[in-house]
């Protein structure tokens with residue numbers, strides 16, 4: 192019908208429910224938004240409680256800045272935020288949130304109670320976002336505020352004698368959206384998602400004390416770790432947090448910094464609001480110089496691995512992220528130090544110019560895209576490699592670059608003609624290992640091993656005793672780790688490569704007796720003086736060689 196206006200503005204609570212479709216997917220997303228708010232409010236202690244996987248209750252309590260009554264009412268309005276004020280602020284965001292959407296969205300799809308009390312004047316007022324009206328006016332907040340909201344409608348506002356800080360209680364999530372509620376998974380699955388997010392938050396913020404209570408049972412109680420601005424001061428804090436979450440796992444430190452060859456232009460059109468921080472600063476407080484990539488954190492020592500990526504945690508500018516390139520880089524960096532089908536254990540923080548990475552490609556901001564993906568991937572692999580090398584040299588084992596090639600084991604390059612019919616490189620090993628080689632000797636870079644091994648028709652019969660050594664180490668593969676997160680008992684020591692060393696003779700200890708055992712009637716030619724073919728390198732620690740008399744594991 193002409194002349195009839197059909198367009199109407201949606202009521203706020205409907206608009207909020209629509210926004211909730213994006214922000215609130217499941218209990219874990221509510222926990223994420225509330226914990227991020229607590230972190231933004233400078234909380235030093237955060238308690239997360241859930242019941243029935245978060246379906247019946249989610250409560251997040253912090254000891255942060257708290258809110259005045261006016262602010263508490265305002266924070267339930269859409270696009271109400273204390274974190275930005277002007278469009279230009281979008282280019283210098285240093286908080287987890289800024290959209291002002293989470294609280295009204297969550298409140299529109301649950302039975303919601305906000306209880307808050309501002310930090311008293313004089314108690315750490317500096318560094319607060321400074322937006323609290325009463326703080327500004329220098330007034331002493333007398334009491335806290337409690338606001339009850341049901342499905343987006345405020346039903347009660349009253350004074351509350353609460354502790355300083357904020358507590359948000361979310362009951363019966365999606366009670367007014369049965370279709371959404373039906374899509375929730377089992378309590379265990381939803382609780383696992385909550386736990387997963389909390390693990391990441393706890394790792395990224397070791398200075399904050401986290402408590403996690405599930406169905407009235409305390410799952411975690413992690414004290415806040417003393418930390419600092421420097422990586423050296425932050426590493427022990429992360430290490431302690433990892434220990435609390437994963438048990439005693441052998442971890443090595445990563446502290447790597449390298450220039451990015453092609454620093455991105457700050458005017459890059461792809462620059463996203465979400466990642467844009469003040470030039471050269473990251474929200475972690477570290478200085479990521481524009482043209483550098485900093486990789487720091489902890490990663491499993493050789494032999495420490497998992498059957499899934501569950502303990503592989505990567506953060507970019509302190510946000511937990513998923514990125515296939517980084518996954519590959521980790522595998523590349525570990526190379527033979529990781530058995531086939533196994534995944535690294537790590538907690539790595541990448542600090543990079545925010546203009547060089549886009550985290551706005553995924554609604555939950557979990558996926559990131561680096562503008563120079565290949566370069567970042569290469570440097571992350573290098574960071575892992577260097578950490579492994581440093582570990583080897585520290586533990587007295589010479590790294591390929593420092594020792595194996597130059598003094599312990601000399602490898603004849605194919606240039607010198609030392610190849611067999613199959614075109615493989617032949618290694619001559621003697622005791623001591625520094626056999627004579629041609630002057631033009633060159634050591635191939637070990638990470639490029641294993642060299643392709645062509646099938647050998649006349650494989651010695653006893654070789655079947657240790658076939659897995661050269662074929663992916665399957666017989667040494669540890670039982671898969673059960674899925675699930677901390678707290679876990681101390682994991683059993685991974686069989687790792689130590690197990691492999693028991694399975695084959697070690698040249699330094701029992702090689703000759705072993706050779707004698709296998710070939711008692713043979714002429715007593717020392718095994719190490721027969722031609723040996725290089726099969727591969729395990730963990731940059733052991734060199735696997737084969738001869739027509741069997742396998743040799745060289746430490």
Ligand SMILES: Nc1ncnc2c1ncn2[C@@H]1O[C@H](COP(=O)(O)OP(=O)(O)O)[C@@H](O)[C@H]1O
Pocket residue numbers: 224228229232253255256257258266271272273274288289290291292293294295356357
């Ligand atoms: N736990 C909290 N402590 C103090 N203030 C909070 C807390 N949670 C929310 N707020 C305030 O409410 C505002 C709105 O929160 P939210 O809807 O999550 O939007 P955003 O975090 O994007 O600003 C925040 O900007 C902040 O000022």
Ligand SMILES: [Mg+2]
Pocket residue numbers: 224227228288289291293294
């Ligand atoms: Mg928020």
